[in-house]
Amino acid sequence: MSSTSSPSSFSDTSSRVLVVGGGYVGLYVALNLQKKVAAHGGVVTLVDPRPYMTYQPLLPEVASGALEARHVVVSHRRHLPQTEVITGTVTAIDHDRRLATIQAADGTSLELGYQDVVVAAGAVTRTFPIPGLAEHGIGLKTVEEALTLRNKVLERIEHASLLPIGSPARARALTIVGVGGGFAGIEAITELEDMARQAVAANPRVDAEELRFVLVEAMGRVMPEVTAEQAQWVVEHLRSRGIEVLLDTSLAAAVDGVLELVNMPDRSPARTVEADTLLWTAGVQAAPAARHFGFPLDPRGRITADATLRILDAQDRPIAGAWVAGDIAAVPDLTGGGVGGYCVPNAQHAVRQAKHLAANLWAARSGNGRLAEYKHHNLGAVAGFGKHKGVGKILGLKLKGAPAWLIHRGYHGAAMPTWERKIRVLTDWTLSAVLGRDTTETSDVATPYRAFQSVAASPPSASVAGR
Ligand SMILES: Cc1cc2nc3c(=O)[nH]c(=O)nc-3n(C[C@H](O)[C@H](O)[C@H](O)COP(=O)(O)OP(=O)(O)OC[C@H]3O[C@@H](n4cnc5c(N)ncnc54)[C@H](O)[C@@H]3O)c2cc1C
Known part of the structure; x- marks a missing residue:
């Protein structure tokens, strides 16, 4: 099935901002633009195959049972009430026609028109052809x-x-x-x-x-x-x-x-x-989807951008209405600190670039002022190694052990998007501190039909079934 459509509540597709990907960049671009765009009769549409943003820095704590899995994700529908949320994958972009093709998991496909596109499809795990x-x-x-x-x-x-x-x-x-x-x-x-x-x-x-x-x-x-x-x-x-x-x-x-x-x-x-x-x-590599979006890529498969976060064409000129940020983007690091001259792929840049991009996109739309260049000095990094253990270097200050672990928790507690999610994460940490980690194994979630099938395959005898 293929159709060009828009829900009646989001009728003005000519001024749509289409956000491809609802991770760090997508979530913050939508949060920063949804009200403004809606107030001017347009719509922000966010497309992601997952109905949530994943707070990836806390995944190791999910893997260790210190945090409940659902608490490190942020629901798009709940937290983006003025955004049109579509659960699907953008499979192609025809920017000359301002048209994107979206596919849902069941194969249903949809074409959407837009005025601006924000490519925020992130990265995937980098792998090599290793047997097994x-x-x-x-x-x-x-x-x-x-x-x-x-x-x-x-x-x-x-x-x-x-x-x-x-x-x-x-x-x-x-x-x-x-x-x-x-x-x-x-x-x-x-x-x-x-x-x-x-x-x-x-x-x-x-x-x-x-x-x-x-x-x-x-x-x-x-x-x-x-x-x-x-x-x-x-x-x-x-x-x-x-x-x-x-x-x-x-x-x-x-x-x-x-x-x-x-x-x-x-x-x-x-x-x-x-x-x-x-x-x-x-490590990670730019999302393979970038190859289907029709924009020039650098040798590492990233979409090339200038410091205003506009996508560049093959002659290095900004393309009107095309924006990119985060792990999928090659954004020049104006501080001179990046790898190969580009911002490294991390959440620190993703969040700041998203807010910067939203401001520039709005300035370009409204014709108010010049587009600002993105420049962010790395604040450092801090890692948690399990209870009361960690290491970090923040603003030049070197930390290890319990102080690093505490700062790690404080930082991520504060950086977790939305109060609703912050409260869930902080509650989990408090419960873990008091009750210990939850080490209950629930492997059967991967085979949810097994219990039912085992009884359905050998039904009870007729006399029992007839009672
Ligand atoms: C385990 C782990 C720990 C980390 N720890 C830290 C840390 O401590 N500090 C730090 O700064 N950074 C950390 N990072 C890195 C940080 O999470 C990323 O840099 C950040 O998520 C990048 O944001 P993004 O929006 O570019 O991509 P993502 O957040 O990955 O979002 C991309 C989104 O795009 C969607 N998508 C992909 N293809 C399509 C498509 N074709 N159509 C629609 N949607 C699509 C994906 O489903 C995803 O939701 C960590 C990463 C991992 C994996």
Whole structure:
């Protein structure tokens, strides 16, 4: 089915702002524009296959059961009441005709006209053609992945507890390997380690000493966002918790959970680790959807922009009515601090660029004033490594241990969009502090029909059924 349509309540499509993606950038662009655009008879339309924005920095805490999964997402419909929300994927943009094609999960397709388009489709996990990775690995970009990771680790502990002590299968079930020593990877493996130790403490059939955590990093150091000295402290901290840290090491194959590790850069064989859980957090790449939007891309697949956040054409001239920001965009970093001259992909830039873009888009529409250039000095970064542990560098101040962990919580509590979500997250943290993490395994959410099907497949006898 294909149609050009607009709901009656949003009738003026000629002044529509179409926002492609409802993550950090999409949510904040819509929040900043919805009232103004509506007041002038137009509409902001936000399209995303997920009906919520995901607060990704808190995914490691979902993976460890410190936070309830639904509490780290922000519902588009609830918090964008003056925005037309469409749950679907933008599959093509014809900017010359100001027309976008949208597809819902069930295949229903829709064409929408617009005046301005804001491309905010973010990034996906960066992967490489490694045999077995797609089948055996799991990323950490979505709340579903975080929840699955949590359940998998807990389910494997239960499974291992029934296997003979010392058997290879038991060792493998209790081995968790993380590939990628950036912020997300280290936060995730440390949070999982905290959770797994708590789960094992409640299970007399498994000894904490049997748990094995391995962090694999292709570079010679971890966490490029902090100083070399702090990165070294992080490695020592992980090792003090029994996490093996393999630097200058990469994953060559993961077929059936047999992980072939190689030394970098020569890729000579290093060692083999068998693990049932393989977490992959080796960076991000611009959303592949960018290729279908018809705008020029840089060699890394990002949509090229100028500092006013307008998309550039092949001659580096801004395209009227076309805007981009966040992880999918190559935005020049005017502070001179970015990688290769461009802003790095992080939430700090995404939120600020979104607000900046909204102001520029409105200025361009209303003809009021010049478009301002985006310039933001990095404030630093702070990471949580499980209860009372962390590291950070904020405004030049180096932190580690409990102070870093506290600032991490304070920062993310404050940065979580909307009061409704802040309250849920703060309540979860308070409950976890008082009651401990929730280590209840709920793997069956992945097979919700199993319980019913098992009884429906073998119905009760006629006499019982006839009662
Ligand atoms: C585990 C983890 C921890 C992190 N921790 C930090 C941190 O501590 N500090 C920090 O600054 N940053 C952190 N980041 C990075 C930060 O989350 C991202 O930089 C930020 O989300 C980028 O915002 P965005 O709007 O560009 O993309 P996203 O927030 O990823 O949103 C993109 C949206 O576009 C949607 N989309 C994709 N394709 C389409 C399409 N074709 N049509 C419609 N919609 C589409 C997606 O569904 C998604 O909702 C972390 C990331 C991860 C994964």
